[in-house]
Amino acid sequence: MTVLPRPRLRAVLFDLDGTLIDSLPDLTALLNSILVERSLEPLSLAEVRPMVGDGVARLLERAYAARGLDVATARGELDEFVDRYERLPVRPDLPYDGAVAALDAARAAGFGCALLTNKPERPTRIILDALGWTDRFDAIVGGDTLPTRKPEPQGVLHLAQRLGARPIETALVGDGAADVGAARNAGVRAIVAGWGYTHDPQTLGGECVLRDLDAVAQWIAQEAVAV
């Protein structure tokens, strides 16, 4: 049996929350400010952690459900929640250690580099601008940029095409089931961010689980010289 060599990597798509930035403390604090206004018990970081990654509507629904509030209430307050999130100051320590180095590694390797998050595009861009990261990406897709979001393949395929890469020449680095699902649905490689918000990242079924962003930079450097 002949095993065909895998084509060289040409594009890396990065997830945002739980992969490049640790947004969990801010999201939890914001949710809790709302719950406390309603005289409800605040949520712990551990409770909110598995709620992040499927978009802000799901986050609010899950948080409200955990305190007995219904989906209709969450839906009715979504715009206000996003407004408040956009007004939060962007902390300079939001990025995980090694995030900039990993993005630099992608650029140094000559790979296309894009952001694919389920966070709505407007707050995403506010965060990227404040961190000075916007120009580090060749393209940015948020949870409301296209008709569907992760785990649907549309964003992955859209970005791969924008970066001039075929799906088999593309990898998605992300921490959640939505990331691995989107990668699988689009036929691209899924690299799991083991430091992110998934309790047991080994179970997601990605190509590999990396322990931190330094390991991502190393993996990118290896892919750049792979034959």
Ligand SMILES: O=C(O)COP(=O)(O)O
């Ligand atoms: O769920 C969100 O709002 C953001 O999640 P993501 O950046 O991990 O896709």
Ligand SMILES: [Mg+2]
């Ligand atoms: Mg994520």
